[in-house]
Amino acid sequence: MTGALRRGALFAGAFLGPFGGGMTAAMLPELGGDFGVPTATAAVSITAYLLPFAGVMLVSGTLGERWGRGRTVVAGYAVYVLASVVCVLADSWTLFLAGRALQGVANAFTTPLLLAALATAVEPERLGRALGWFGSLQAAGQTSAPLVGGLAAEVDWRLAFGGAAAVALLLGVVGIPDGPAAARDGRRPRLRSAWTGPVLRLGVVAGLGWGCLAGLNFLLALRLEDDFGLGSASRGLVLTALGVAGILTARLIGGAVDRLGPRRCVLTGAVAGGVLVALTGLVPVLWVVVALWAAGGVCSQLILVGVNALVLGAGGPNSGGAVSVVQAVRFAGTAASPVGLTPVYHVDPVAAFVVPAGLLAVAAPAVLVAGRAPRPAG
Numbered sequence: 001m002t003g004a005l006r007r008g009a010l011f012a013g014a015f016l017g018p019f020g021g022g023m024t025a026a027m028l029p030e031l032g033g034d035f036g037v038p039t040a041t042a043a044v045s046i047t048a049y050l051l052p053f054a055g056v057m058l059v060s061g062t063l064g065e066r067w068g069r070g071r072t073v074v075a076g077y078a079v080y081v082l083a084s085v086v087c088v089l090a091d092s093w094t095l096f097l098a099g100r101a102l103q104g105v106a107n108a109f110t111t112p113l114l115l116a117a118l119a120t121a122v123e124p125e126r127l128g129r130a131l132g133w134f135g136s137l138q139a140a141g142q143t144s145a146p147l148v149g150g151l152a153a154e155v156d157w158r159l160a161f162g163g164a165a166a167v168a169l170l171l172g173v174v175g176i177p178d179g180p181a182a183a184r185d186g187r188r189p190r191l192r193s194a195w196t197g198p199v200l201r202l203g204v205v206a207g208l209g210w211g212c213l214a215g216l217n218f219l220l221a222l223r224l225e226d227d228f229g230l231g232s233a234s235r236g237l238v239l240t241a242l243g244v245a246g247i248l249t250a251r252l253i254g255g256a257v258d259r260l261g262p263r264r265c266v267l268t269g270a271v272a273g274g275v276l277v278a279l280t281g282l283v284p285v286l287w288v289v290v291a292l293w294a295a296g297g298v299c300s301q302l303i304l305v306g307v308n309a310l311v312l313g314a315g316g317p318n319s320g321g322a323v324s325v326v327q328a329v330r331f332a333g334t335a336a337s338p339v340g341l342t343p344v345y346h347v348d349p350v351a352a353f354v355v356p357a358g359l360l361a362v363a364a365p366a367v368l369v370a371g372r373a374p375r376p377a378g
Contacts (some may be wrong), residue, residue, distance in 0.1 A: 132254020281353020
């Protein structure tokens with residue numbers, strides 16, 4: 001395979017992970033009907049994917065660096081294909097959930113290593129642009145998953161899993177660019193090498209940035225129903241504005257990271273994002289709320305691309321382990337948002353937006369400024 005084709009596969013892999021996580025969101029009634037469980041129980045199919053995904057990523061990047069990025073990513077795709085086939089053929093709810101969990105585990109061994117491979121495949125001065133495109137395809141996967149899953153469910157929800165398996169199989173055949181010699185010289189990165197103070201601080205910034213901005217889609221959905229009376233289809237359309245804005249501005253965001261520096265972009269995204277979140281909970285005009293949420297997509301990408309550039313720009317033989325830990329903390333922050341903020345919303349809807357806005361605009365920059373860029377992990 002040519003190097004160009006394998007570099008293209010890095011970006012295609014960025015799409016598959018978020019797509020796999022969100023594909024069941026729009027097919028919950030159909031899943032419940034086929035497996036004889038309530039729709040609320042069918043929603044566990046999302047959690048069954050995300051929890052193993054976030055948990056395993058705490059160690060998957062380092063293990064992948066030990067085993068070799070290329071072979072680990074290919075093995076991850078192979079397991080993803082197997083897991084998707086299990087979901088297609090499942091004749092019980094328990095077996096289907098097992099397939100979803102296995103999908104999450106497989107994705108944990110691809111996403112961080114794809115990022116690490118991307119960092120070594122491009123010139124340092126173009127890292128921000130490359131990460132911007134990577135982030136835009138992740139946003140595209142997250143945004144399109146409910147739509148594609150819903151369309152598939154109109155015929156047979158299994159079609160979505162069959163399609164995901166076919167894509168994963170193709171990506172596994174193509175593979176990824178070879179890693180640097182340092183990754184193949186026999187050294188075995190230690191798990192604790194990725195758990196440094198600077199890396200964990202960047203993880204906290206990513207967790208706050210994603211949990212208090214892009215992860216607030218559930219909170220905005222509640223307000224759209226309660227304050228503006230929007231139905232489910234209209235709410236879903238509004239929520240896609242954040243992802244679409246991130247996709248459309250990917251090149252500009254990546255260029256800004258390269259020109260202005262990732263730290264400055266993260267600070268800008270966090271402070272501006274905090275202001276946007278507060279206004280999203282306060283403004284009484286629907287079209288303005290939609291515009292604010294779309295602008296939040298730009299801020300969320302500034303944070304995500306900037307944090308990834310800070311981690312991967314440090315270099316080191318365990319860059320996959322470092323970015324893996326950061327991504328795990330990021331998704332943990334996203335998972336914590338509904339649990340922590342939904343009760344607040346039912347007591348005081350305005351406070352439910354002001355609290356994450358404060359964390360985003362004040363706490364995230366404070367954590368970032370308190371630490372330096374991570375040293376190369378080895």
